[in-house]
Amino acid sequence: MVRPCVICDKERAVVKRPKTGQKVCRECFYYVFETEIHNTIIDNKLFKKSDKVAIAASGGKDSTVLAHVMKLLNERYQYGLELFLLSIDEGITGYRDDSLETVKRNQQQYELPLKIVSYSELYGWSMDQIVKEVGLKNNCTFCGVFRRQALDRGAVMLDVDHIVTGHNADDIAETVLMNILRGDIARLQRCTEICTTGEGCIRRSKPFKYTYEKEIVMYAYFKKLDYFSTECIYSPNAYRGHARTFLKDLEVIRPSAIIGEAFEVKKEVKLPIQGVCKRCGYMSSNELCKACVLLEGLNRGLPKLGIGKTQRMRKVHGDMPRDTAIIPHFNRIQISNGNYDDSNKPNEELQKNNKIDQG
Amino acid sequence: MCSVQETSLELNVKTKPATKDCIKCKTAKATVLIRHSTYCNKCFQHVFVGKFRKNVEKSRILSNSAKLNGYGEKVMIGFSGGPSSRTMLQLINEYNEARPHEISKKCAYTEIIVCHIDESVLFNNGSTLSTNSKCSQESTILQVEKIVQKYNYPFIGLYLQDIFNPEVTKSGCYSKVLELAVDDAKMLQLEEDPAISSTEKLLNLLNNISKLTAKEDFVWYLKLCYLIFTARKNGCKRLLLGDCSSRLSIKIISQTSKGRGFSLPLETSGEIDWFEDVIITRPMKDMLSKEIGIYNQLTGLDSIYVPSITSMMHPKASIERLTEDFILRLDKEFPSTVSTIARTGAKLTPSDSIVKENRCIVCLMPYQENNKIWQKRITVMMVPSLQKSEECNRQQSSSNKATSYYDNCKSSNDESTTNVEFMDLLCYACRVNLNVINQRIILPPYVAEGVEDKKSNNRKQMKKQIENYLLCDDDDL
Numbered sequence: 001m002v003r004p005c006v007i008c009d010k011e012r013a014v015v016k017r018p019k020t021g022q023k024v025c026r027e028c029f030y031y032v033f034e035t036e037i038h039n040t041i042i043d044n045k046l047f048k049k050s051d052k053v054a055i056a057a058s059g060g061k062d063s064t065v066l067a068h069v070m071k072l073l074n075e076r077y078q079y080g081l082e083l084f085l086l087s088i089d090e091g092i093t094g095y096r097d098d099s100l101e102t103v104k105r106n107q108q109q110y111e112l113p114l115k116i117v118s119y120s121e122l123y124g125w126s127m128d129q130i131v132k133e134v135g136l137k138n139n140c141t142f143c144g145v146f147r148r149q150a151l152d153r154g155a156v157m158l159d160v161d162h163i164v165t166g167h168n169a170d171d172i173a174e175t176v177l178m179n180i181l182r183g184d185i186a187r188l189q190r191c192t193e194i195c196t197t198g199e200g201c202i203r204r205s206k207p208f209k210y211t212y213e214k215e216i217v218m219y220a221y222f223k224k225l226d227y228f229s230t231e232c233i234y235s236p237n238a239y240r241g242h243a244r245t246f247l248k249d250l251e252v253i254r255p256s257a258i259i260g261e262a263f264e265v266k267k268e269v270k271l272p273i274q275g276v277c278k279r280c281g282y283m284s285s286n287e288l289c290k291a292c293v294l295l296e297g298l299n300r301g302l303p304k305l306g307i308g309k310t311q312r313m314r315k316v317h318g319d320m321p322r323d324t325a326i327i328p329h330f331n332r333i334q335i336s337n338g339n340y341d342d343s344n345k346p347n348e349e350l351q352k353n354n355k356i357d358q359g
Numbered sequence: 360m361c362s363v364q365e366t367s368l369e370l371n372v373k374t375k376p377a378t379k380d381c382i383k384c385k386t387a388k389a390t391v392l393i394r395h396s397t398y399c400n401k402c403f404q405h406v407f408v409g410k411f412r413k414n415v416e417k418s419r420i421l422s423n424s425a426k427l428n429g430y431g432e433k434v435m436i437g438f439s440g441g442p443s444s445r446t447m448l449q450l451i452n453e454y455n456e457a458r459p460h461e462i463s464k465k466c467a468y469t470e471i472i473v474c475h476i477d478e479s480v481l482f483n484n485g486s487t488l489s490t491n492s493k494c495s496q497e498s499t500i501l502q503v504e505k506i507v508q509k510y511n512y513p514f515i516g517l518y519l520q521d522i523f524n525p526e527v528t529k530s531g532c533y534s535k536v537l538e539l540a541v542d543d544a545k546m547l548q549l550e551e552d553p554a555i556s557s558t559e560k561l562l563n564l565l566n567n568i569s570k571l572t573a574k575e576d577f578v579w580y581l582k583l584c585y586l587i588f589t590a591r592k593n594g595c596k597r598l599l600l601g602d603c604s605s606r607l608s609i610k611i612i613s614q615t616s617k618g619r620g621f622s623l624p625l626e627t628s629g630e631i632d633w634f635e636d637v638i639i640t641r642p643m644k645d646m647l648s649k650e651i652g653i654y655n656q657l658t659g660l661d662s663i664y665v666p667s668i669t670s671m672m673h674p675k676a677s678i679e680r681l682t683e684d685f686i687l688r689l690d691k692e693f694p695s696t697v698s699t700i701a702r703t704g705a706k707l708t709p710s711d712s713i714v715k716e717n718r719c720i721v722c723l724m725p726y727q728e729n730n731k732i733w734q735k736r737i738t739v740m741m742v743p744s745l746q747k748s749e750e751c752n753r754q755q756s757s758s759n760k761a762t763s764y765y766d767n768c769k770s771s772n773d774e775s776t777t778n779v780e781f782m783d784l785l786c787y788a789c790r791v792n793l794n795v796i797n798q799r800i801i802l803p804p805y806v807a808e809g810v811e812d813k814k815s816n817n818r819k820q821m822k823k824q825i826e827n828y829l830l831c832d833d834d835d836l
Contacts, residue, residue, distance in 0.1 A: 039736040183699040246685045
């Protein structure tokens with residue numbers, strides 16, 4: 001039996017939209033999917049004309065669809081944006097190297113300039129090395145903290161005004177849930193914002209905030225977009241896994257459950273003040289940003305330094321020796337001109353530091 | 360970030376207490392293990408009662424300083440008969456009577472009423488609500504009354520279906536009900552039909568809500584509204600609810616999942632004055648259900664079993680049920696889960712953008728301005744060319760409606776001319792709930808009254824705008 005699309009009533013319906021339950025045809029699905037993202041961008045005033053925008057591209061489904069849709073909407077509605085692709089190379093063999101190949105193919109397809117920033121270039125450590133050092137238990141902490149900063153640094157190198165990431169409604173729901181379970185009130189407040197702006201840091205937004213993960217997969221599937229789909233080989237831990245299963249079950253009971261609402265935090269609760277890291281100039285709630293503490297731990301052979309009891313560790317092991325390698329200061333990042341793909345060129349300053357360290 | 364688990368870290372660092380002595384008196388042998396601490400029976404009870412008193416005391420100090428009318432309040436206890444409210448009843452009783460060092464002072468509460476709402480209608484005659492409808496349930500009122508008799512407090516036993524009683528309204532005698540059709544959410548104010556019993560109306564309402572989640576949510580708000588109206592009617596300034604911290608943390612997650620994040624702080628905090636003349640207090644908010652169970656066993660308090668719609672059902676039956684299952688399982692593995700969630704929830708505060716006027720007429724909770732527009736923008740259901748024709752249609756139909764409306768006005772003048780769309784008066788979550796109705800339903804009088812209030816409010820606002828130009832001050836213009 002051929003079921004016609006409920007929107008146009010002409011074409012054959014090929015998909016039941018998870019968000020609304022409507023049975024729609026391919027073209028109508030494309031249309032509503034894209035328009036919803038357009039509405040999100042317009043209603044939240046994400047961009048100004050002639051903004052330079054970096055798309056955080058991992059090669060996964062979210063960012064591939066994001067790159068595709070951003071380019072499409074930019075042309076269709078004349079946002080007048082200058083788009084870039086920005087990738088982070090964590091240095092995970094068998095995972096990131098393959099997905100980066102996808103990004104490079106995307107670059108050619110969409111004809112967007114690409115910049116790759118690697119952990120080893122920035123921090124002197126690849127994820128493979130870090131896992132060797134700290135084991136599989138807390139490695140995601142390193143990866144997450146490092147990636148955030150690496151993205152911002154990459155954006156400065158590209159001299160862009162804005163980063164867009166492929167976080168979708170499911171991701172945000174998961175983060176909300178995790179922050180409640182963890183009791184992280186400050187992040188709970190921040191994590192539902194569609195656009196984060198700190199002083200002196202680059203605007204970051206999530207155009208997919210109201211887009212279902214399933215629909216993103218559908219879109220990529222129908223458009224036959226080229227993306228890389230493998231879970232990270234250093235997979236997530238049990239606690240988050242529970243949360244994920246819970247959300248999946250929720251979605252089955254009531255699909256609209258994924259889309260959340262804003263929270264408001266009590267005024268009296270003392271929230272950490274966002275400042276700037278003393279060592280590298282990146283935004284931070286503490287004297288030192290997490291990346292610096294983690295890196296210090298790695299370089300001093302104390303990988304637990306940034307996880308849990310930092311103060312106690314400091315008491316036992318003393319302050320950081322002067323000659324430990326650190327991340328170059330944020331203000332000293334060079335804007336690269338034209339030549340974007342210089343990921344293989346190692347960071348000279350860092351190497352110097354490393355040499356001192358060894359000597 | 361993903362792999363930092365405060366809970367598991369805590370577990371690793373803290374070694375299990377080597378000696379099994381009570382951590383408080385350090386002499387007696389421990390018999391109770393609560394999270395990471397061991398207590399002896401005596402100390403456990405002492406700590407437990409202490410927590411309760413702290414909460415009650417705090418809420419009293421707050422209300423006294425606010426009103427400056429000294430001691431003495433009339434309060435109502437919402438008593439389900441379950442373990443938590445059973446403990447609450449006992450502790451309130453102890454608190455209100457024995458205060459030996461303050462004999463000169465008056466009792467904390469001048470009068471205490473106990474109110475119970477019987478839900479057995481949900482499981483009885485022909486209701487399709489419960490899959491195991493074979494075991495039709497007897498009214499809980501008798502059982503509950505037996506317990507309450509031990510305390511010498513006035514007891515009010517209510518039946519959930521009586522929410523359709525005209526007395527359960529703000530004015531106390533609003534006899535209209537609200538009829539809601541399925542497709543276009545048109546609403547009609549009807550005079551109540553005495554031929555249909557309240558039970559039939561309630562069952563009709565609930566049986567036509569097809570999703571269990573929505574049904575469960577609906578029952579909860581009917582109950583809450585009924586309690587508030589009853590407290591108000593009896594002149595109680597305060598309504599005490601027995602939500603324990605395990606229950607609250609489940610609620611925090613499930614309400615968030617249902618899209619009630621906006622009103623969440625109102626629904627889970629220890630003390631809230633959202634309902635203006637009736638303050639809701641939750642003195643049990645710091646107790647785990649485990650603690651309550653142990654306390655009741657130690658002190659020999661008997662509670663009754665009150666099933667809910669989803670009791671004994673599969674964990675994936677509804678959002679509430681799933682969340683319960685999720686939290687309790689997680690708490691077994693990571694024992695700080697419940698308290699972490701509860702503490703996080705306690706830090707949430709109602710948003711500044713909450714306006715008293717924007718009150719959902721079904722759940723009486725605040726809704727976000729423009730949430731309907733927002734929902735429309737992020738869920739596009741139409742393609743533009745089609746959308747236009749659709750809108751034309753709608754305009755046509757609405758003009759049709761207007762004429763018929765006009766006719767109505769001519770014949771009977773009791774309808775206000777200010778048109779209010781029903782769906783606009785609902786919060787996001789209630790709108791989702793009512794999206795899944797099967798056929799026309801009848802909503803209780805208090806909802807109908809809410810619509811009427813909104814209409815007259817609109818009219819008042821209109822009047823205010825043209826105030827200076829009106830020649831006479833007649834209200835019935």
